Amino acid sequence: MLAGGAEAVAEAAVAAETEHQQPRYMAIWATLAVLTAIEVGVAFLGFSRSVTVLALLGMAVWKALLVAFYFMHLKYEPKALRIMVAAPLIPAALLVLVVLLEY
Amino acid sequence: MTSHAATVDSTAQRPERGLGVYDKKVGMWVFLCSEVMFFTGLIGSYIILRFGASDVWPMPGEVLNVPVTAVNTFLLICSSVTMVKAFAAAEVGDLKGMRLYLLATAVIGAGFVGVQVFEYNQLIHHGFLPSSGLYGATFFTMTGFHGLHVTVGVICIAWVTAKAYRGGYTQEDHEGVEVIGLYWHFVDLVWIILFTVVYLI
Numbered sequence: 001m002l003a004g005g006a007e008a009v010a011e012a013a014v015a016a017e018t019e020h021q022q023p024r025y026m027a028i029w030a031t032l033a034v035l036t037a038i039e040v041g042v043a044f045l046g047f048s049r050s051v052t053v054l055a056l057l058g059m060a061v062w063k064a065l066l067v068a069f070y071f072m073h074l075k076y077e078p079k080a081l082r083i084m085v086a087a088p089l090i091p092a093a094l095l096v097l098v099v100l101l102e103y
Numbered sequence: 104m105t106s107h108a109a110t111v112d113s114t115a116q117r118p119e120r121g122l123g124v125y126d127k128k129v130g131m132w133v134f135l136c137s138e139v140m141f142f143t144g145l146i147g148s149y150i151i152l153r154f155g156a157s158d159v160w161p162m163p164g165e166v167l168n169v170p171v172t173a174v175n176t177f178l179l180i181c182s183s184v185t186m187v188k189a190f191a192a193a194e195v196g197d198l199k200g201m202r203l204y205l206l207a208t209a210v211i212g213a214g215f216v217g218v219q220v221f222e223y224n225q226l227i228h229h230g231f232l233p234s235s236g237l238y239g240a241t242f243f244t245m246t247g248f249h250g251l252h253v254t255v256g257v258i259c260i261a262w263v264t265a266k267a268y269r270g271g272y273t274q275e276d277h278e279g280v281e282v283i284g285l286y287w288h289f290v291d292l293v294w295i296i297l298f299t300v301v302y303l304i
Contacts, residue, residue: 009225022191022194025191028184029183029224036173036177038193039299040173043163043303043304052304056299056303057299059299060295063295064292067183067292068292071183071186071288072284072288074173078124080121080122081129081132082131084136088136089139092139092143095144095147096146096150099147099151101148102151103152103154
């Protein structure tokens, strides 16, 4: 399984060079899968509550950014589109942060 | 009169206007922006309810079957990569590869819905219902709305796959594959957040 994954990553690396500037999709897939496994581990390893929550949120944001930038190829879109997409993140962050400040 | 004609001319010469992105893609992104607020509304409500009732909130894994859902999360990640591979195949004119990757995405996506139905069935069998207090209400509302999005996505991808098998997409024109891909990746992205917030924290 591991060897197969490594092969896939190597293949993706070769493919990424031939398919003019396509991101290394299989490497990103592998990263997402490994991060998911680490998340489940962290949730049950019994670290202190704050460490667990911060680590889990950090990994979730990391995974979300990988999906948005590479699978949704935001990284390669015009700046104007990226600004438009970022716009709802401001009220979204405000909503979550203001609600969190209540507690 | 002449100045008016000149204006029209200069507009016609500009190959890209607005965002420099084709209309269908802009439309999908605008829709996804509204979806960000939809799910943020749910998460905001969840925070209020959870912190307001933190003494009765179960620890991760006490009620929910985390290993099954972790496998399901992996399935959704796999379907996201097959979706993007379908688009990448279309970009280089590999239409056969595009069709196979689209088919795989639809099948794996349907698998996710199947596992979620199995999970719901198990939970309900053990007496955990949307009416089982705030925990049950928030769990079924958040995962239910996400599951509905996945179901809609599977139906749309099946439709796009059928169109692909009828020769509806070419290397030059495969906007439909890219646009449904954006929706599908967004649903995957939302699940990444929900899995952490609902199951692990």
